[in-house]
Amino acid sequence: MASDAVFIHHPDSSGYKFDEEHPFDPLRLTLTIDLLAKVNALDEEQIEAPPLYSDDELLSLVHRTDYLAAVKQLSENAQISDSSLLAQQFGLHTEDTPFFPGMHKAAMSIVRGSLAAADAVMTGRTKHAYHLAGGLHHAFPDRASGFCVYNDAAVAIKHIRQTYGAKVLYIDTDVHHGDGVQWVFYDDPDVCTYSIHETGKFLFPGTGYVHEKGTDLGFGACFNVPLEPYTEDDSWLETFNMTLRKVISYCKPDVIISQHGCDAHAYDPLSHIHCSMRIYAEIPAIIHELAHTYTDGRWIALGGGGYDIFRVVPRAWSLVWLTMIDHPITHEIAAGKEIALPDSWLKRWASVSPLKLPSKWMDDTADIEPMPRRSEIADKNRIIQNIVIQDL
Template sequence: MASDAIFIHHTDSSGYKFGEEHPFDPLRITLTIDLLKEINAISEKQMEAPPSYSEEELLSLVHRTDYLSAVKQLSEDAEFNDSSTLAQQFGLHTEDTPYFPGMHKAAMTIVSGSVAAADAVMTGRTKHAYHIAGGLHHAFPDRASGFCVYNDAAVAIKHIRQTYDARVLYIDTDVHHGDGVQWVFYDDPNVCTYSIHETGKFLFPGTGFVYEKGVDHGLGACYNVPLEPYTEDDSWLESFNVTLRKVIEAFKPDIIISQHGCDAHAYDPLSHIHCSMRIYAEIPAIIHELAHEHTDGRWIALGGGGYDIFRVVPRAWSLVWLTMIEHPIAKAVTAGEAPSLPDSWLQRWAAISPLKLPTKWLDDPSDIEPMPRRTEITEKNRAMQKIVVQDI
């Protein structure tokens, strides 16, 4: 196996937790790392904690000073008398993104991890870097949104632009539009944002339409691929391949940063896309190929959404790392084979999983009901593909 990849992780990331009943559960990370260890695909020695960075220096690249002050204040004193007003002002009062003690420290740890991944790749210390806790793509400069407090992806991209003057292609495969990253770079011709997601007509955040193409000098450096609800594997992968390959050929990036939200799976409770584990084998394989073809292998991968935390996330996120290190399991799964998951992992987590765990890396096709409108959905997605690529 190749070893030219670094896995960035800090245990303080587990502090990024909104509450016991909240769907954004850091247990996803524990499950994934445990699965990788069970198949001997990673060891403690291969996992690096990010170094300490200046909070003000990094966060101020994207976020407003008054917002940062509010996050710190709400983090340190959950009983702050004026907390409800302060929280409402900065988007930290909703059920989706409520403030919690220790919020700033945990969110800053995640930002540090994504910046560390960027430095590792841009300095040439490694070709690939994976920061599984990253990918908080909905946060805005002045407010929290969609489970996201600080936008680690946007900070990492700003850091790359400022420090290394590199052209960045950001690829977002989360089922929800990568709005926060898009709007930060909407006028920047040197950062191309590409997001493939369920159409905002029906799903949060309600944006990411094909006509969102950038403004001023950034016009033409923003691409959105909104898919119809209940899109299945073949149409999803066709849309991804047709559009992304044209985008990367036209933009000519120096580095790829990809966000690997895995909530387009049919099991996910927060969306309507109807895909299987097949796309989560293909996505990193395609990006890995494109990185070696277009960016001399420079590729940073981040986590993101994914709310079936037992059946989907561990397999999907593991496959990103397995692809980076060219592990035999990734090659087998991409080829359509379905190796078994380790019995030790299944036995350890079956007791607390609310649903029966899958036993193989790929889903049993009989477990996912096919969609009756498949042809109609595919035709609508193909029409959308033509609009996306017509001006490239």
Template structure:
């Protein structure tokens, strides 16, 4: 058993599926957990059931009570007209990106339970690190669903930490889509710093996350956004990430880090235009891990997030978070050995189900991701943005 990190997973989270055609598919959870098991990095007995109930009171830390009641009511509403009105009012109607499905409240609540359980385990001192792969639904707002997200588990966990432990929280969001829901929940709070590195909202949902969004009132300066140019590649992405995050942590001096590991900035992802490889997903958790120990006595909570190439990208990226969090030897081997093979048992088990040929290695091969001709211009544009983002730190 790993005594330094807890891995939380609720089977009910696998029911968080809108429909067969929807890009959000919980198969990515099963693929990722199975990859960790095949790699010898996770045992069945190490997977913990969440032990914090997602009560209405807990959900209300980030959501309006009428919204919570509406999500619950939709499960039992028989009148089509009432169901239609509720769905439209709260962003859950058919045709939207977050359509209602039977059992939605229970599935979404289980995700909140997992993330808050991870936060409670770390903040109570039971363990230094905790990972809840199903979490990271960062687009949900207090009064409506958005961007495949119904309950904002990250915002609820941050509010839980603030309420019970009065700790300063640094929220790090590496999803290719701006972490808008979490940002707006704490936009005026000087004790919560929200950091998001993402594709610029000029071209991508949710259309926010500009460099001038810095917080308001007492919270001014505690919001940092790194909006990157479309087709940004590894070197520029990492230059902006590493060049800004170290300064943010040194300036804010958090008590705990909660990181969201959306992995849709990969070149294979169908819902964005960033052109990165698996290399950044090896480096992201390594830096966060180091900063947690340097500044937060090791307190680090990690959640999943976006990622819509379920077969080739998400399992590798999310597994790397756990490998780093547990100081598993594979984390170092992957970083140092570019052609470290994926477990044969995992490849054999999932090969026939995958719509694409599965990768052979933990990191991408150069031939898989062609270079972008406008690299220099993109890099310079990102450097200019970075200078503005960190000028006050």
């Protein structure tokens, strides 16, 4: 088994929790790490905590100083009398992204993890690095949005550009458009952003259309692939393969940063895409191949969305790490074998999960109802494919 990969995680990331009823639940991290441990793919000694970084210096690469001050103030003084006005000014008053005690510390621990993953790869210490808690792609320089307080992906990319001068391809497979990262680099020709997501006609954040291509010197370095609701595996993977391979050939990056939101699954409660675990086995395999073809293996992977936290997220996120380390499970899955999840993991979490846990790594497709209008949906997605790649 290859070992040219590092796994970054800080316990403080689990403090990034809005409230008990909020769909963004850091238990996802524990479930995934435990699953990897149960298949002997990760142990405590392999998990690296990120080093300390200067909060203000690095966050200010992306975020405005008044926003940072507001996050700290709300984080430390959750009961201050003017908190409502302050929260409204910076997007921290909504049901999606309400401020909470300890918010800055938890959000900064996530930024540190993504920076550590970036440094591990860019210094040549490793080819691949994985930071599960990262991928908070909706945060803007001046406000929170979509469960995201600080945009760790954008900060890591800015750090790579400033420190190493490398050209970056950012790949976002979350079902929601990677808007925060896109807008930060909308005028930057050396950061190519690629987002494949459910169309914004029906889903937050309502952006990510094919005509969003960048501005000024960055025009032509922004690619959006909005898919029809109820897209299934075949159409999703056809579109991903066709467009991403064209984009990376055009961009010729020095390093890949990928965001692995796994909320395009049919079980996810917050979207309408109808895919199975098949795409979550193939996404990291494709990116891994492209990294070794175009970037000498340099690949930084982050987490992201995913709100069926028991049935989907642990399997999908684990497959990224298993791909990075070339684990035998990935070869068996690629060969079409049915691989059972470890009994010890199933027994530990069965009583906690509100729904019956899957018994295998891949879904039984009989458990996922096929969608009507399949060919019509696929045809509409092919139109998008052709628009995206027509100038490449």
